[in-house]
Amino acid sequence: MFSIDYKNPMPIYEQLVEKIESFIFQGVFKADEQLPSVRQLAMDLSINPNTIQKAYSMLDAKGMTYSVKGRGIFVSSDYQKAKDTRIQVIKEDILDLTKQAESLGVTRTQVINWIDEY
Amino acid sequence: MFSIDYKNPMPIYEQLVEKIESFIFQGVFKADEQLPSVRQLAMDLSINPNTIQKAYSMLDAKGMTYSVKGRGIFVSSDYQKAKDTRIQVIKEDILDLTKQAESLGVTRTQVINWIDEY
Amino acid sequence: MFSIDYKNPMPIYEQLVEKIESFIFQGVFKADEQLPSVRQLAMDLSINPNTIQKAYSMLDAKGMTYSVKGRGIFVSSDYQKAKDTRIQVIKEDILDLTKQAESLGVTRTQVINWIDEY
Amino acid sequence: MFSIDYKNPMPIYEQLVEKIESFIFQGVFKADEQLPSVRQLAMDLSINPNTIQKAYSMLDAKGMTYSVKGRGIFVSSDYQKAKDTRIQVIKEDILDLTKQAESLGVTRTQVINWIDEY
DNA sequence: GTGGTCTAGACCACG
DNA sequence: GTGGTCTAGACCACT
Numbered sequence: 001m002f003s004i005d006y007k008n009p010m011p012i013y014e015q016l017v018e019k020i021e022s023f024i025f026q027g028v029f030k031a032d033e034q035l036p037s038v039r040q041l042a043m044d045l046s047i048n049p050n051t052i053q054k055a056y057s058m059l060d061a062k063g064m065t066y067s068v069k070g071r072g073i074f075v076s077s078d079y080q081k082a083k084d085t086r087i088q089v090i091k092e093d094i095l096d097l098t099k100q101a102e103s104l105g106v107t108r109t110q111v112i113n114w115i116d117e118y
Numbered sequence: 119m120f121s122i123d124y125k126n127p128m129p130i131y132e133q134l135v136e137k138i139e140s141f142i143f144q145g146v147f148k149a150d151e152q153l154p155s156v157r158q159l160a161m162d163l164s165i166n167p168n169t170i171q172k173a174y175s176m177l178d179a180k181g182m183t184y185s186v187k188g189r190g191i192f193v194s195s196d197y198q199k200a201k202d203t204r205i206q207v208i209k210e211d212i213l214d215l216t217k218q219a220e221s222l223g224v225t226r227t228q229v230i231n232w233i234d235e236y
Numbered sequence: 237m238f239s240i241d242y243k244n245p246m247p248i249y250e251q252l253v254e255k256i257e258s259f260i261f262q263g264v265f266k267a268d269e270q271l272p273s274v275r276q277l278a279m280d281l282s283i284n285p286n287t288i289q290k291a292y293s294m295l296d297a298k299g300m301t302y303s304v305k306g307r308g309i310f311v312s313s314d315y316q317k318a319k320d321t322r323i324q325v326i327k328e329d330i331l332d333l334t335k336q337a338e339s340l341g342v343t344r345t346q347v348i349n350w351i352d353e354y
Numbered sequence: 355m356f357s358i359d360y361k362n363p364m365p366i367y368e369q370l371v372e373k374i375e376s377f378i379f380q381g382v383f384k385a386d387e388q389l390p391s392v393r394q395l396a397m398d399l400s401i402n403p404n405t406i407q408k409a410y411s412m413l414d415a416k417g418m419t420y421s422v423k424g425r426g427i428f429v430s431s432d433y434q435k436a437k438d439t440r441i442q443v444i445k446e447d448i449l450d451l452t453k454q455a456e457s458l459g460v461t462r463t464q465v466i467n468w469i470d471e472y
Numbered sequence: 473g474t475g476g477t478c479t480a481g482a483c484c485a486c487g
Numbered sequence: 488g489t490g491g492t493c494t495a496g497a498c499c500a501c502t
Binding site: 258261262319322323326327329330331333334336337339340342344347348350351352354 | 379437441444447448451452455457460462465466468470
């Protein structure tokens with residue numbers, strides 16, 4: 001279910017964060033559903049528990065999950081804000097890339113065509 | 119002419135590569151024109167010469183420049199291929215981001231609007 | 237009657253202690269009245285009996301209750317001291333926070349306004 | 355300069371975060387000033403470097419600092435937002451404590467007196 | 473069993 | 488030398 005790409009320069013814990021986050025956004029993990037335990041996931045992926053812990057901590061900090069000692073980690077029911085900021089980041093990234101493309105001689109129309117065709 | 123943003127998490131040598139590359143693409147540096155020497159640039163920017171060296175090596179590897187022993191580093195006259203691959207990378211990045219946006223509930227039309235309006 | 241907030245990072249037993257304590261202070265539980273049994277409360281709240289036990293032990297230690305073997309746990313008639321120390325703790329906390337607010341540029345008058353307006 | 359209280363149940367890294375944060379707010383550390391290095395601080399306080407690292411990461415996430423690989427960690431020049439949210443948190447805490455005090459029979463006027471007298 | 477903190481020690485990228 | 492990631496292993500609090 002979670003696949004780690006060791007060739008990816010992106011740190012493992014960050015890959016995990018993105019993966020889980022997108023699962024939550026897509027509704028694969030529902031609100032208040034429990035996520036796999038730190039130790040369980042560590043075993044499944046053959047990864048050190050601390051690395052999993054770090055990923056979960058970041059999700060917590062982002063407001064995507066909440067964790068209860070002795071019980072587990074659960075999907076937060078209110079992650080709208082996190083979603084909005086993520087969309088905003090994507091928007092800025094796309095605009096930045098468009099700007100770069102333009103400076104290389106690609107017109108805005110062509111960029112829009114890329115999106116239309118895919 | 120070259121401004122380094124120390125607050126940018128991107129490594130300095132990478133910032134340099136991008137800057138010079140875009141200058142070449144835009145024609146600020148013409149074909150066969152000589153780039154500033156490693157030592158000169160290092161002094162101007164108050165940066166470790168090794169960092170400049172690394173940036174220049176990467177430009178060489180990308181085919182953007184060629185170096186002549188004892189004389190200096192010059193802009194390659196044939197960087198079209200480099201330019202094309204760069205455009206290709208940008209295209210893929212934009213499509214990937216669009217895909218992400220869609221999975222967050224943003225329609226493709228909205229993405230195109232972002233580009234149109236900016 | 238007792239509501240547990242699982243999203244609250246505060247441990248369950250502590251939430252219980254606070255709840256019961258405030259009920260006693262407010263007179264909801266009168267002196268020498270019997271509290272619900274460990275097993276009963278555990279069932280009602282779908283909580284591990286050990287957790288209830290721990291909460292009751294803490295109330296005992298604080299002098300808020302006394303337990304009679306084989307009969308149950310009862311509200312102490314003399315919890316004035318516990319009440320006073322609690323008030324003292326609250327006072328110190330408020331003063332500490334006020335000090336912090338001042339170091340952030342909030343005047344004492346503003347702090348008092350916060351309290352007045354709420 | 356940084357004193358750790360091992361009797362304090364608050365984790366070490368959190369104590370550090372609060373300490374440094376308040377130093378920045380008070381102007382002890384100026385904008386763009388470099389903070390002590392991870393290893394240096396670890397040695398000075400006889401604390402594991404990872405613990406320091408964690409504290410610095412949190413400051414980064416809060417927008418209080420920015421870190422540059424190979425160079426060091428520096429005080430951010432724009433932490434106004436962080437300051438505002440902190441003040442907000444303090445306000446809510448004070449109001450909550452006031453509410454608690456009132457439920458224990460302390461009038462709001464008395465609470466204000468505490469602040470006035472200190 | 474759960475999550476959370478801390479230590480020790482290694483390795484990497486960067487300057 | 489700097490910060491950042493990861494592993495291994497220990498201990499704690501909570502259920």
